[in-house]
Amino acid sequence: MTxxxxxxxxxxxxxxxxxxxxxxxxxxxHLEQVFGATERERYWSLYAQRRARLGxxxxxGSLEDFRAAQDSAPPLLQxxxxxxxxxxxxxxxxxxxxxxxxxxxxxxxVILSDGDIVFQPRKVQRAGIWDAVSGRVxxxxxxxxxxxxxxxxxxxLYPNTSPNLVRAPSRSLAxxxxxxxxxxxxxxxxxxxxxxxxxxxxxxxxxxxxxRRRRSGRSRLRAGGARS
Numbered sequence: 219m220t221x222x223x224x225x226x227x228x229x230x231x232x233x234x235x236x237x238x239x240x241x242x243x244x245x246x247x248h249l250e251q252v253f254g255a256t257e258r259e260r261y262w263s264l265y266a267q268r269r270a271r272l273g274x275x276x277x278x279g280s281l282e283d284f285r286a287a288q289d290s291a292p293p294l295l296q297x298x299x300x301x302x303x304x305x306x307x308x309x310x311x312x313x314x315x316x317x318x319x320x321x322x323x324x325x326x327x328v329i330l331s332d333g334d335i336v337f338q339p340r341k342v343q344r345a346g347i348w349d350a351v352s353g354r355v356x357x358x359x360x361x362x363x364x365x366x367x368x369x370x371x372x373x374x375l376y377p378n379t380s381p382n383l384v385r386a387p388s389r390s391l392a393x394x395x396x397x398x399x400x401x402x403x404x405x406x407x408x409x410x411x412x413x414x415x416x417x418x419x420x421x422x423x424x425x426x427x428x429x430r431r432r433r434s435g436r437s438r439l440r441a442g443g444a445r446s
Contacts, residue, residue, distance in 0.1 A: 225325030229351075230361075231338075232275070232331070235314040236345055241304065245277070248300055252293045260284065273360050274332045277301055301337060306345035318350045328354040332361040 232238035249258040265280040272279075281297055288294045321327040329351055331338060338357050342348045348355055358364040 227321050227325055227327045228330040229318070229321075229327055230331055231329060231342060231345075231347065235311060235318075235347060236306065236341065237309045237311055240309050241306075244304070245300075252297075253288065253291070257284075257288070260287070274334070276334050276337075278334060278337050302340055304341075304344075306341050310345055310347075315346060315350050318347070322352075326354065327351050328356060330356050330358075330361050330364075332358050332364075 229235060246258055246262070249261050253261075261280060261284045264283040265275075265277070268276050268280050268283065278298070278301060281301070284297075285294060318327050327350075329342060329347060331342070333341075335357075339348075339355070342355055342357070356364075
């Protein structure tokens with residue numbers, strides 16, 4: 219089994235690859251422009267209630283709730299178009315797709331996200347993420363709750379991997395307000411010789427880091443002794 223076949227990267231979407239905060243800002247501005255500040259706040263109040271109840275972001279469902287007091291307003295019919303035809307690709311973090319392409323060379327990047335069954339897949343597709351991961355997209359109602367299921371069924375989803383989940387460290391994509399992250403998800407890994415993927419290489423790297431820290435500590439001690 220090759221290292222590439224053995225390693226699966228699970229990547230989140232919102233505020234990881236895609237700037238969802240910017241999307242929310244644009245949606246707020248559009249709501250205020252069309253319906254006014256009071257109705258904008260009503261939409262976000264309905265959104266918060268729905269998110270607390272369902273546990274995931276539901277922009278389209280919140281729009282249905284918002285419709286109750288706006289059913290006779292013609293601009294309401296254009297709100298679904300604003301949401302579904304939003305320029306999602308323009309809100310990807312810098313080099314997000316390049317990062318996915320790099321992960322393709324060393325493993326199998328997979329999108330693991332949560333959300334509704336219409337808007338979230340639409341976002342992933344129109345942003346270009348769906349094609350970037352060759353259609354390897356998993357969207358659950360609650361992705362954290364789905365991890366146990368993935369552990370049980372990972373072998374059937376990805377037969378060349380051992381379904382062990384480990385935390386993947388965050389990596390900086392860019393310095394946009396300190397929130398550019400590559401991966402907040404997990405990684406499926408295949409234990410090699412009792413260690414993590416790339417076992418020998420990882421162990422050598424860990425030993426090198428420990429040795430460097432020890433050498434640095436000894437150097438500081440010698441320098442302190444010389445000054446005294």
